[in-house]
Amino acid sequence: xxxxxxxxxxxxxxxxxxxxxxxxxxxxxxxxxxxxxxxxxxxxxxxxxxxxxxxxxxxxxxxxxxxxxxxxxxxxxxxxxxxxxxxxxxxxxxxxxxxxxxxxxxxxxxxxxxxxxxxxxxxxxxxxxxxxxxxxxxxxxxxxxxxxxxxxxxxxxxxxxxxxxxxxxxxxxxxxxxxxxxxxxxxxxxxxxxxxxxxxxxxxxxxxxxxxxxxxxxxxxxxxxxxxxxxxxxxxxxxxxxxxxxxxxxxxxxxxxxxxx
Numbered sequence: 595x596x597x598x599x600x601x602x603x604x605x606x607x608x609x610x611x612x613x614x615x616x617x618x619x620x621x622x623x624x625x626x627x628x629x630x631x632x633x634x635x636x637x638x639x640x641x642x643x644x645x646x647x648x649x650x651x652x653x654x655x656x657x658x659x660x661x662x663x664x665x666x667x668x669x670x671x672x673x674x675x676x677x678x679x680x681x682x683x684x685x686x687x688x689x690x691x692x693x694x695x696x697x698x699x700x701x702x703x704x705x706x707x708x709x710x711x712x713x714x715x716x717x718x719x720x721x722x723x724x725x726x727x728x729x730x731x732x733x734x735x736x737x738x739x740x741x742x743x744x745x746x747x748x749x750x751x752x753x754x755x756x757x758x759x760x761x762x763x764x765x766x767x768x769x770x771x772x773x774x775x776x777x778x779x780x781x782x783x784x785x786x787x788x789x790x791x792x793x794x795x796x797x798x799x800x801x802x803x804x805x806x807x808x809x810x811x812x813x814x815x816x817x818x819x820x821x822x823x824x825x826x827x828x829x830x831x832x833x834x835x836x837x838x839x840x841x842x843x844x845x846x847x848x849x850x851x852x853x854x855x
Contacts, residue, residue: 697735700724725780800830823854
C-alpha cells in the first residue's frame with residue numbers, strides 16, 4: 595500500500611485492519627483476510643489493492659463538507675477569477691478535485707459555480723475534474739445517486755435546485771451538474787505530468803493524513819506546479835499544513851495560494 599499509493603498505517607494496526615477488512619472479505623469472496631491480501635499484492639491487481647485502501651480509509655465524505663471553504667470560494671475566489679482570468683471574453687476555468695471519493699466534493703464545487711455565475715455559466719468552458727484511486731467510488735460518483743444524509747449540510751436552495759428524488763430516501767444529482775464533473779482514476783503518488791495543469795483551483799482535502807512526510811512533500815510540490823499563477827490549493831483541516839506553507843502563501847486555515855498572480 596505504501597509503495598503503490600503512499601498509504602501509511604500505524605505499526606501496531608492488526609486490530610484496525612481486522613475490523614475494517616472482515617466485512618469486505620465476505621463481499622469479495624476471498625474467505626480470509628490473508629487470501630485477500632495475497633491476491634491484492636500480486637502483479638496487476640492494483641484495482642483490488644485500491645479497494646483494500648478504500649476499506650481502510652475513513653469514508654466520511656458528504657456534500658458541502660467544511661463549509662468555510664465553499665464560502666471562501668463564492669465570496670473570494672470566483673469574484674477574483676471573474677475580474678482576472680475570466681475577463682475580456684476568456685472562458686477557460688480549470689478546477690480539480692483530487693482524492694474525490696464518490697464526487698461529493700466535486701459536485702458541491704459544480705453547484706457553487708452554477709450558483710455564482712447563474713446564466714453566465716453557459717458561456718464558460720468550465721467543469722470539475724474528479725480523480726481517485728478507487729474505481730468503485732468513481733463509478734458511484736458518475737451515477738450521482740446518494741442517500742439523503744449525504745446532503746444534510748447542503749444549502750436548502752441547492753437541494754431544491756440541483757437534486758432529484760428517486761425514492762427510498764435517496765436523491766440523484768441533476769444531470770446538468772453530473773455533466774459538469776469528469777471522473778477519472780488517478781494515483782496521486784505517481785507522476786502527475788499527464789495532467790495539463792494551469793488549474794485555477796485544486797481541492798486536495800483529507801488525503802495527506804494517510805501519507806508520510808516525504809510523500810506529502812512530493813505531492814505538494816506537484817500540486818504547486820499544476821496550479822496557475824495565483825491559483826488556490828484547498829487542503830483538509832486535518833491535513834498537516836506545514837508542507838503547503840513551504841511552497842505556497844497561506845491565506846486562510848487550510849487555504850493556500852500560488853505566488854505570481
